[in-house]
Amino acid sequence: MGGRLDGKVAVITGGASGIGKASVERFIAEGAHVVMGDLETARGEAMAQFHGPKLAFRTTDVKNEADIKALIDLAIERHGRLDILFNNAGSAEPDYPVEKIEAGAFDHVMHLHLRAALFGIKHASPHMQAAGGGSIISTSSVAGIGVNYGPLLYSIAKAALIHMTKTVSVRMAPHKIRVNCINPGLIATAVFGRAFGLDQDAAEAAQPKLEELGAFAQPLPVGGNPLDIANAAVYLASDEARFVTGQALVVDGGLTTGTVPDPNGGTAAIITDILGVDLAAWRAEHGIG
Numbered sequence: 449m450g451g452r453l454d455g456k457v458a459v460i461t462g463g464a465s466g467i468g469k470a471s472v473e474r475f476i477a478e479g480a481h482v483v484m485g486d487l488e489t490a491r492g493e494a495m496a497q498f499h500g501p502k503l504a505f506r507t508t509d510v511k512n513e514a515d516i517k518a519l520i521d522l523a524i525e526r527h528g529r530l531d532i533l534f535n536n537a538g539s540a541e542p543d544y545p546v547e548k549i550e551a552g553a554f555d556h557v558m559h560l561h562l563r564a565a566l567f568g569i570k571h572a573s574p575h576m577q578a579a580g581g582g583s584i585i586s587t588s589s590v591a592g593i594g595v596n597y598g599p600l601l602y603s604i605a606k607a608a609l610i611h612m613t614k615t616v617s618v619r620m621a622p623h624k625i626r627v628n629c630i631n632p633g634l635i636a637t638a639v640f641g642r643a644f645g646l647d648q649d650a651a652e653a654a655q656p657k658l659e660e661l662g663a664f665a666q667p668l669p670v671g672g673n674p675l676d677i678a679n680a681a682v683y684l685a686s687d688e689a690r691f692v693t694g695q696a697l698v699v700d701g702g703l704t705t706g707t708v709p710d711p712n713g714g715t716a717a718i719i720t721d722i723l724g725v726d727l728a729a730w731r732a733e734h735g736i737g
């Protein structure tokens with residue numbers, strides 16, 4: 449049976465860990481050739497060695513436009529075409545209070561999470577036009593659609609990334625280049641451990657526990673993991689999504705539906721507490737729950 453990405457060439461950024469790494473593995477399993485960029489040279493090279501000719505790695509800082517261009521050029525050099533770009537690299541930054549935001553921190557977050565994706569599209573577009581079309585995916589976040597799902601600057605950048613996706617999708621549509629993003633909810637990756645000062649190995653070792661506890665973070669009682677996002681990326685990258693563009697696909701176990709996971713808690717508990725009503729007794733009296 450053929451793979452869902454057979455014959456396609458993909459560039460993936462942030463591929464040495466978490467969502468990016470799972471995506472590299474899924475894309476290869478579905479038949480794609482992948483060219484991956486990441487800051488982490490040793491990890492990237494080890495992955496390239498493991499996957500052989502299906503994966504090329506280039507040390508890349510996506511905050512640097514020349515690095516982005518060189519990564520895309522590498523895909524063209526090796527394979528002569530580019531079909532898929534997955535702008536995924538990112539990291540978690542401190543949640544600065546508004547009064548303490550400095551220009552350097554602002555620029556860092558915007559360049560990493562927003563400008564990198566736009567410049568990725570800038571350099572991928574001519575090659576995709578030459579190939580007769582393509583699929584561009586960026587990793588945004590639930591932090592870009594709701595408040596307090598992430599740090600302030602990060603949330604602003606991810607929200608802008610969603611609007612950039614929609615706006616650019618219209619400019620790219622005549623060329624049959626589809627532009628979408630994915631909004632993950634809580635996904636157990638090393639990003640959290642590293643944000644709190646752990647090294648990559650320790651941060652990865654904490655992933656299973658994070659996934660286990662993540663089951664309590666949203667209505668669906670399962671912890672989100674990198675494969676959940678990689679699978680969404682395979683769909684958007686494949687021809688199955690040929691009529692899908694300008695979308696922000698939420699993959700969050702229901703986190704952003706606005707519900708509270710515990711039907712006996714949440715708003716009802718707060719209101720009845722204020723009113724001095726015994727919620728458990730009231731529910732029993734009305735035969736609820």
Ligand SMILES: NC(=O)c1ccc[n+]([C@@H]2O[C@H](COP(=O)([O-])OP(=O)(O)OC[C@H]3O[C@@H](n4cnc5c(N)ncnc54)[C@H](O)[C@@H]3O)[C@@H](O)[C@H]2O)c1
Pocket residue numbers: 461462463464465466467468485486487488508509510511536537538539560587588589590631632633634635636637638639642
């Ligand atoms: N984990 C979550 O819960 C979650 C939720 C929503 C969105 N996201 C987004 O998903 C994406 C992937 O994050 P993850 O959770 O897999 O984290 P991760 O830390 O496991 O992986 C991120 C990768 O990006 C690389 N990277 C960071 N800065 C880079 C740069 N300047 N240039 C190139 N590579 C760089 C890192 O080295 C790392 O390999 C990010 O954009 C993140 O904001 C994650």
